[in-house]
Amino acid sequence: MTDAPEKNQYDLAKTLTIEVFLGFSFALLSGMAYFGSGFDLEFIYQGF
Amino acid sequence: MKSVDHALSLLGYKATPFGLVRIALWAFLFLYLAGLALPPGNRTIPFTENVVGLPITPLVTLPSDPAFIDEQALPTQGGLKIAWISDSSSVIYKPGAKFLDFSAMGDNRLLPVETLNQLREINQNDIHIDLYIRLSLRSLESYTLTEIALERNADIIVLTLNPFFVFNNHAIFKGNTHFARATRTWSKNPAVWYWLALLPQPSDHLWAGLGRHLNIFARAPAFAPDVHAAKLSLWKAIFPQIKGQNTDKLSAPPSGEGLKENSMIFWVTQRYLNGDLSKLVNDKNEAINALWYRQLIRLADFTQDTISRAILLQTLERIKASGKKAILYLAPVSENLREDETAWKQYQKIKSELKALQQVYEDDKVKLIVDIPPDALNGTVFVENDDVHLNEVGGLSSFLASSIASLTSKPEQKESTP
Amino acid sequence: MKFSLEYSSTAFFLDLLALSLLLLPIYLVASGTRTRQVTLTLSGLYLLLFIAPRLALLSLFFWLLVFAMQRLIANLENKAQEKPDISSLVLFVFIAAVLGTLTPMLWWKTQEWEFVKLINLSGNSALSLFSRTLWEIDLARNIIMPVGLSFATFRAVDLLVKTYIGKFRAMSLREVFYYGFFPPVLVVGPIIEYEEIKEGASGKLPAPKSDDFLAGALRTAWGFFKVLFLASLLQPSAQILDTFNTQSVSTIWIYLFVYTWFFYINFSGYSDIAIGIARLYGFKLKENFNNPFFARNIIEFWSSWHMSLYRFARRNVFVPLGGYRENRHLYALAGTMMTIALWHALSASMVTFGIYHTIGLILHRQFTKWKDRNNISLDHPAAQLACLLFTYLFVMLSFPLIVLPLGTALEFYGSMFGM
Numbered sequence: 001m002t003d004a005p006e007k008n009q010y011d012l013a014k015t016l017t018i019e020v021f022l023g024f025s026f027a028l029l030s031g032m033a034y035f036g037s038g039f040d041l042e043f044i045y046q047g048f
Numbered sequence: 049m050k051s052v053d054h055a056l057s058l059l060g061y062k063a064t065p066f067g068l069v070r071i072a073l074w075a076f077l078f079l080y081l082a083g084l085a086l087p088p089g090n091r092t093i094p095f096t097e098n099v100v101g102l103p104i105t106p107l108v109t110l111p112s113d114p115a116f117i118d119e120q121a122l123p124t125q126g127g128l129k130i131a132w133i134s135d136s137s138s139v140i141y142k143p144g145a146k147f148l149d150f151s152a153m154g155d156n157r158l159l160p161v162e163t164l165n166q167l168r169e170i171n172q173n174d175i176h177i178d179l180y181i182r183l184s185l186r187s188l189e190s191y192t193l194t195e196i197a198l199e200r201n202a203d204i205i206v207l208t209l210n211p212f213f214v215f216n217n218h219a220i221f222k223g224n225t226h227f228a229r230a231t232r233t234w235s236k237n238p239a240v241w242y243w244l245a246l247l248p249q250p251s252d253h254l255w256a257g258l259g260r261h262l263n264i265f266a267r268a269p270a271f272a273p274d275v276h277a278a279k280l281s282l283w284k285a286i287f288p289q290i291k292g293q294n295t296d297k298l299s300a301p302p303s304g305e306g307l308k309e310n311s312m313i314f315w316v317t318q319r320y321l322n323g324d325l326s327k328l329v330n331d332k333n334e335a336i337n338a339l340w341y342r343q344l345i346r347l348a349d350f351t352q353d354t355i356s357r358a359i360l361l362q363t364l365e366r367i368k369a370s371g372k373k374a375i376l377y378l379a380p381v382s383e384n385l386r387e388d389e390t391a392w393k394q395y396q397k398i399k400s401e402l403k404a405l406q407q408v409y410e411d412d413k414v415k416l417i418v419d420i421p422p423d424a425l426n427g428t429v430f431v432e433n434d435d436v437h438l439n440e441v442g443g444l445s446s447f448l449a450s451s452i453a454s455l456t457s458k459p460e461q462k463e464s465t466p
Numbered sequence: 467m468k469f470s471l472e473y474s475s476t477a478f479f480l481d482l483l484a485l486s487l488l489l490l491p492i493y494l495v496a497s498g499t500r501t502r503q504v505t506l507t508l509s510g511l512y513l514l515l516f517i518a519p520r521l522a523l524l525s526l527f528f529w530l531l532v533f534a535m536q537r538l539i540a541n542l543e544n545k546a547q548e549k550p551d552i553s554s555l556v557l558f559v560f561i562a563a564v565l566g567t568l569t570p571m572l573w574w575k576t577q578e579w580e581f582v583k584l585i586n587l588s589g590n591s592a593l594s595l596f597s598r599t600l601w602e603i604d605l606a607r608n609i610i611m612p613v614g615l616s617f618a619t620f621r622a623v624d625l626l627v628k629t630y631i632g633k634f635r636a637m638s639l640r641e642v643f644y645y646g647f648f649p650p651v652l653v654v655g656p657i658i659e660y661e662e663i664k665e666g667a668s669g670k671l672p673a674p675k676s677d678d679f680l681a682g683a684l685r686t687a688w689g690f691f692k693v694l695f696l697a698s699l700l701q702p703s704a705q706i707l708d709t710f711n712t713q714s715v716s717t718i719w720i721y722l723f724v725y726t727w728f729f730y731i732n733f734s735g736y737s738d739i740a741i742g743i744a745r746l747y748g749f750k751l752k753e754n755f756n757n758p759f760f761a762r763n764i765i766e767f768w769s770s771w772h773m774s775l776y777r778f779a780r781r782n783v784f785v786p787l788g789g790y791r792e793n794r795h796l797y798a799l800a801g802t803m804m805t806i807a808l809w810h811a812l813s814a815s816m817v818t819f820g821i822y823h824t825i826g827l828i829l830h831r832q833f834t835k836w837k838d839r840n841n842i843s844l845d846h847p848a849a850q851l852a853c854l855l856f857t858y859l860f861v862m863l864s865f866p867l868i869v870l871p872l873g874t875a876l877e878f879y880g881s882m883f884g885m
Binding site: 052053056062063064065067068071217218219220221242246247249250251253254279280282283287288290291310311314315318323353354355 | 477480481482483484485487488513515516583586587598599600602603605606607608609675676677679680681684698699702703705706709712713714716717720721724
């Protein structure tokens with residue numbers, strides 16, 4: 001490959017940015033889902 | 049979401065195995081950081097208001113909280129540490145109180161508190177009780193709590209055996225949030241490996257793993273009330289309020305119609321009552337405890353290798369192996385149980401089964417109390433139409449106090465005897 | 467009789483996801499089609515144990531019967547090619563098989579509580595013949611609805627129909643079970659076709675690749691976010707169904723509007739999770755929703771809402787009833803809509819729902835003809851927006867019929883219009 005070093009660096013930075021963004025998205029989505037579910041405050045006791 | 053795939057390919061991003069690992073690590077890092085930012089929060093621990101100012105630490109969380117016990121509660125220093133593992137039979141209900149009304153639980157008294165007072169009267173002062181009481185605690189949860197109590201270095205374990213559930217395979221656990229904790233706790237006991245595969249769900253194992261390393265998963269349940277409140281206020285801010293509905297609740301309360309779908313009531317009514325629920329309920333469609341407990345006790349299964357027996361044996365085995373002291377007592381039942389001949393016979397059978405176990409397991413450290421002496425039950429008052437819940441404790445607390453005291457004084461007696 | 471059995475599809479998907487941490491490596495290493503099919507089948511069965519072992523046993527029994535019927539039809543089909551005179555026998559067997567497959571679902575939908583009792587009692591008793599441990603664990607589980615039965619029934623019927631029309635040869639038990647217990651679609655669909663999960667041209671099941679994995683994981687996370695976060699925010703709108711009698715007209719409209727979004731986000735969220743998890747394993751299932759609330763006419767709506775059910779009904783009802791022939795079109799359309807409606811519940815309100823949408827589709831067809839005859843164009847953005855809003859309104863008005871009994875739904879409409 002004869003790509004200019006700047007292009008390689010640019011590609012690397014782009015890949016890294018996308019990956020950080022994706023990692024952040026996963027964390028945000030799963031965290032919000034888990035947190036937002038709020039759990040069942042009122043456990044339904046059926047019978048005793 | 050298709051557009052996300054599309055956007056990624058437009059950006060020229062090509063996923064690779066290493067790229068996926070990096071993304072996962074980033075996600076883990078962000079979750080980890082979010083967990084650091086999240087304060088511990090206050091877990092809701094039932095019975096806290098019942099023990100204000102006493103050397104008693106309630107530990108079991110709400111049934112919806114997968115943590116199961118409050119791990120932030122510090123282990124106590126010094127003194128005799130009692131772990132009291134029990135269910136609603138250790139609550140002394142104010143007459144007319146509802147069994148499951150958490151908001152009024154402070155009006156009721158607790159058997160461990162009464163017992164603590166008795167212990168103080170007989171000069172046992174340096175005592176701390178770790179309180180592991182949950183309403184509807186079943187045998188499998190008792191087993192998990194026994195393991196936890198041993199882990200937390202209890203000196204004496206006091207464990208209630210509820211006659212209506214101890215040999216009942218239909219009710220070995222209540223709800224399933226306890227399994228996330230059980231996953232961690234049980235793995236210390238190789239004898240119960242198949243429980244790990246069949247009882248906790250795969251997601252419980254995942255939760256146990258994630259919760260251990262990521263605060264955000266472990267701590268989030270403590271914020272459940274805040275999350276609910278936030279959702280509610282957001283809703284109120286945006287949408288017009290509905291009239292005539294309890295707006296403090298986000299979702300409709302469960303209907304009282306659910307009785308027949310309750311699994312135990314289902315098995316009882318289908319097996320013994322021809323599907324007729326009316327024999328167990330009053331005209332408001334509420335189950336009458338005495339009537340339905342008497343049916344429930346018919347489900348006790350005395351076959352040798354049942355799961356309920358395995359749970360009881362594991363509880364005993366683990367206590368034995370730990371070398372700790374323990375009192376396991378069969379909760380007393382009302383004499384009214386005699387009104388139902390079959391139920392009474394079952395109860396006697398349960399006692400004789402436990403007495404057989406007494407022969408094997410009882411020694412100077414472990415007591416299995418099957419028969420509480422009749423005079424210990426002087427003044428004990430059971431809730432009306434109920435064979436196991438208490439309104440007045442009578443002599444039960446002093447009986448338990450003296451049992452505990454005799455267990456603790458034994459080694460000293462031995463030392464003083466030449 | 468009204469009853470509600472608690473069952474959380476979220477728990478199932480979380481279990482499947484957790485199990486996938488273990489399964490995916492196995493799946494990657496064991497690349498043989500058989501091993502992969504067996505792995506997925508066993509996982510599906512294992513996950514059903516956590517709903518209740520009796521459900522796993524009953525499902526096994528159900529798919530065992532489907533296997534037998536599929537084989538019988540395929541073999542008879544083969545014979546009929548040599549001896550055309552038995553073709554009416556084949557048709558008879560085929561119809562009997564389809565009716566037989568539909569029976570449990572129809573039974574459930576007509577006699578809910580009786581059926582629930584039956585499956586719980588018989589399932590539990592039958593388990594005691596196989597394993598004491600599983601039987602005891604079953605006792606400790608809740609009383610269950612036949613979770614996923616409606617989806618399984620239509621998957622099975624689809625298989626039988628395709629066998630009858632000669633698309634499939636006689637299948638092995640492994641293949642039928644693999645289709646029956648394919649984990650992502652076990653509890654809330656989509657109603658997949660066998661073609662969606664069968665071996666590719668190479669004779670192998672798709673191998674999960676990195677980009678599949680990324681897309682699947684994103685899709686799954688998005689689905690969980692929709693169900694657990696967005697839908698749970700909108701869930702209070704459901705209160706209107708119980709309290710509409712005492713609310714103002716505007717409140718009812720606002721709440722119903724939000725409720726339709728809750729319903730859509732919740733349901734499509736589950737589909738996202740199912741499709742996403744399948745994608746982790748390299749399967750590209752067909753879509754189940756395609757922005758239905760932005761449809762500009764009712765046909766567009768139905769081809770973008772619960773699409774797997776719509777596709778099923780189109781394949782197995784609309785086409786056989788001659789939907790593409792002018793003189794049979796109406797008849798086929800009504801049959802299709804009724805199939806879709808009654809699949810949800812066999813109730814007067816769902817019959818009304820089916821009629822309502824059939825009329826909507828007919829009117830749309832007449833309108834399109836009239837519009838084309840008169841060279842009227844609706845391409846202007848304002849016209850498009852009007853179409854979109856009108857379609858949404860039409861759909862929104864049918865929602866009370868999905869969730870309320872007919873009498874209550876009529877009262878609901880009364881309250882909506884201040885009556």
